[in-house]
Amino acid sequence: MSLPFLITAFVTLFAAAAAMSLRNLVHCALAFVVVFAGLAAMYLQLGAQFAGFAQILVYVGAIAILIVFAILLTRSGETPNQAVLAPGWLAGMMISAGVFATLGWLVLNSKALPKGSSEAPVVTVKNIGDVLMNKYVLPLEIIGLLLTAAMIGAVVIALKEPSKTDYSGRKT
Amino acid sequence: MTPLQVCLLVSALLFAIGFAGAVTRRHAILALVGIELMLNAANLNLIAFWRFGPNPGALAGFIFVLFSMALAAAEAAVGLALIIAIYRHKKTSNLDEVKELKG
Numbered sequence: 001m002s003l004p005f006l007i008t009a010f011v012t013l014f015a016a017a018a019a020m021s022l023r024n025l026v027h028c029a030l031a032f033v034v035v036f037a038g039l040a041a042m043y044l045q046l047g048a049q050f051a052g053f054a055q056i057l058v059y060v061g062a063i064a065i066l067i068v069f070a071i072l073l074t075r076s077g078e079t080p081n082q083a084v085l086a087p088g089w090l091a092g093m094m095i096s097a098g099v100f101a102t103l104g105w106l107v108l109n110s111k112a113l114p115k116g117s118s119e120a121p122v123v124t125v126k127n128i129g130d131v132l133m134n135k136y137v138l139p140l141e142i143i144g145l146l147l148t149a150a151m152i153g154a155v156v157i158a159l160k161e162p163s164k165t166d167y168s169g170r171k172t
Numbered sequence: 173m174t175p176l177q178v179c180l181l182v183s184a185l186l187f188a189i190g191f192a193g194a195v196t197r198r199h200a201i202l203a204l205v206g207i208e209l210m211l212n213a214a215n216l217n218l219i220a221f222w223r224f225g226p227n228p229g230a231l232a233g234f235i236f237v238l239f240s241m242a243l244a245a246a247e248a249a250v251g252l253a254l255i256i257a258i259y260r261h262k263k264t265s266n267l268d269e270v271k272e273l274k275g
Contacts, residue, residue, distance in 0.1 A: 059212075
């Protein structure tokens with residue numbers, strides 16, 4: 001594997017560890033943006049240009065902004081005084097280490113991994129549009145419906161509820 | 173190690189980090205961020221299998237990643253709306269303090 005890919009992977013993993021371990025939530029959100037940008041760079045190096053740019057648009061452009069808004073709306077921007085870890089954190093760390101050990105052992109010892117071609121496949125936007133509009137048109141429509149439903153649902157959930165005093169006859 | 177194995181190891185480590193964060197942190201937003209990291213690790217796996225697989229011209233893994241990104245966006249929007257609604261009701265976003273449904 002090429003050296004730039006390894007450097008990108010290292011930066012991404014370091015930023016992921018920082019995002020999960022820093023105390024201040026705003027710093028976590030910034031590290032999170034670095035993780036997404038690093039993943040987009042890895043997609044670019046793997047020959048998936050469209051996925052890389054979609055990653056930047058969707059994650060850095062939308063989800064990171066949403067997370068920053070949620071942090072500020074719940075007033076958790078300052079560094080907390082009490083513990084930031086849940087009570088059973090040691091068990092959680094051990095389970096996640098076990099997950100990584102299992103996955104790593106399987107990846108290193110599996111005989112089922114494909115021996116594919118090493119030259120990068122040529123993917124143009126025209127190809128992607130062709131496939132999306134012919135073979136995968138039904139999933140595309142379903143994703144559109146799901147995004148609409150999720151948007152309406154998010155608005156309804158986060159909507160300000162009418163105050164109780166409105167129904168009791170008193171002036172608010 | 174082949175390039176595919178390097179990609180898979182990186183994504184396994186990213187998945188483990190996201191899992192550890194989602195399980196061990198008390199803040200609800202960070203649990204959601206951990207779940208997003210796990211989704212991204214799965215996306216990296218799909219891209220790697222598409223790139224080094226036997227038939228990259230079919231674009232199956234690539235399209236899968238695009239759909240998965242759309243799902244992640246919907247999930248983040250609904251999850252953050254839930255966190256804001258819970259904060260408005262209970263004035264907290266610590267997962268330990270929201271336990272009305274605990275048996």
